[in-house]
Amino acid sequence: MAVNTVRVQINGVWTALTKNTTTGKYEGTIAAPSTTSYNVNSSHYYPVTVEATDRAGNVITANDTHVTLGSSLKLNVKEVTKPTIVFTAPASGAYLSNNKPTVTFQLRDEANGSGIKISSLTVGIDGSINLTNTSSGVSVTQVSNGYDISIIPPTLLSDGSHTFTVNITDNDGNAATSTARQFYVDTIPPTLSITTPAEDTTYRNTTEIAIVGKTNDSTSSPVTVTVKLNSVDQGIITVDASGNFTKSLTLKANVTNIVEVFATDLAGQVTSISRYIVVDTIAPVISSITIAPNPVNVGQSYIITVDVSDT
Ligand SMILES: [Ca+2]
Ligand SMILES: [Ca+2]
């Protein structure tokens, strides 16, 4: 009557235990499986089987279903690799004219990892609003090794800078590095005024003119100013720190010139003003003059008629 061998099986691998002569118990030091037990079964453990054989060849086994010993035959193995968070939209530092932009990011755990624990998701908006995977506006799509998340903000975002901050853990409790995405909302097009020429339509007798104006944008300066003369792009105009700009143009003679000025903010919103400038270099023509009656008596009225035209 003596124990002959004691061995254990974990994850399909048998390991013989050795007797501790001091305690009389059988012991083994065993490397844990290389993958998490999270996905092994619904209770997330590796079942352990212990088998003892006596010298007569009688065998007894116990495993995780054993009435009294079963609870001691469940090995929890945890992986230690953090999940990742990668934003896909909007771009970092982007200027958006939409004040309810869709924000998207990807949550991934390593292959054969414990997997993303989606209920651990938190999304902070500007440090005040906190969303979870079940919040209104949060769409969760399961993909291989993780989730794709799409968020429509619950409230309209004000003009200015906004930051979304995401935290997530995997099912073995590994926390991803907190990841943030900052961008701007700008719903208001630039201001634009043209001081020269001042009117919608002006008349000149020279072809040289300096277009003078001022622009500003409260959220996304600097503003880009461009000019078209008779539908031909005249390029980008330098705008000073105060928003002032000047552009010299050579107009076409004896036609109506169309000058269009465009101010574009960093969110792509455009304000434009058009001016019509008639260049007329040809003096009027006087073709006939009549005075009647002629001669006229002293103190009496006469009528002078001038026939003059202009092109
Ligand atoms: Ca992991
Ligand atoms: Ca703007």
Ligand SMILES: [Ca+2]
């Ligand atoms: Ca003329």
